Amino acid sequence: MKKLIYIICILLTGMWVSCSSEESSSLNSNVPFYQSLDVEYYVSKNKTKASANFNKYNALGDNIQLTGISSIKFNNDKPNYVNIAPFFYTYSFNGLDDITFRFTRNRNEVYINTVSIKDIEPIDFPAGFNDIDVNKKVDFRWIGSPVGKKEEVQIRIVTAEGEYNFYDDTVGDDFIRLALPKSVDKGDVTVSLTRIRKMALKEAESAGGEIKVSYIRDKDIRLR
Structure with a gap:
């Protein structure tokens, strides 16, 4: 995992x-x-x-x-x-x-x-996801299908001091463990939840290429 x-x-x-x-x-x-x-x-x-x-x-x-x-x-x-x-x-x-x-x-x-x-499966925050206790590791389980082939799920937490990014690209996984440093500034933050899928081009030259499609949801929560 x-x-x-x-x-x-x-x-x-x-x-x-x-x-x-x-x-x-x-x-x-x-x-x-x-x-x-x-x-x-x-x-x-x-x-x-x-x-x-x-x-x-x-x-x-x-x-x-x-x-x-x-x-x-x-x-x-x-x-x-x-x-x-x-x-x-x-x-x-x-x-x-x-x-x-x-x-x-x-x-x-x-x-x-x-x-x-x-082209991409939807993803959403679970009901009741309104805060994170920075003193604990949180297993975040999203609403939607598990990670599929050529997919990745990301969580980005934006605070006043910077960004904390978590991701999972293991097929079949359905949660991401969030572990923030205890020193992080507490308060209101924005969380972005993203599912990314990579696809082949339908029409291309011999060099080929790649399509990347992302389904993104944002939510304001509180770090405590």
């Missing part, structure tokens, strides 16, 4: 990394693009964030900025482009609708991939 914890300070999470990239119009047409597509459904907020990135040959290849004929659209909208990892292309939507990524490599190559909230 794999239950890990890691702590990330707000100062660290706030440091985005600027990355170099190559323009697609300068690349040979036989260089395949690896697609990384990401959709986050913020169920509690009724909002959706879509993101995409492109790399040469594989996930570890050089980043690519789509220029010239090449382009990407999210539900027919042109996304924002910022040269910052992990996703150069992002766009936010109201509601929890399907997201269709339309990647045009050239006039004769168009790849379409659609993501739906139905």
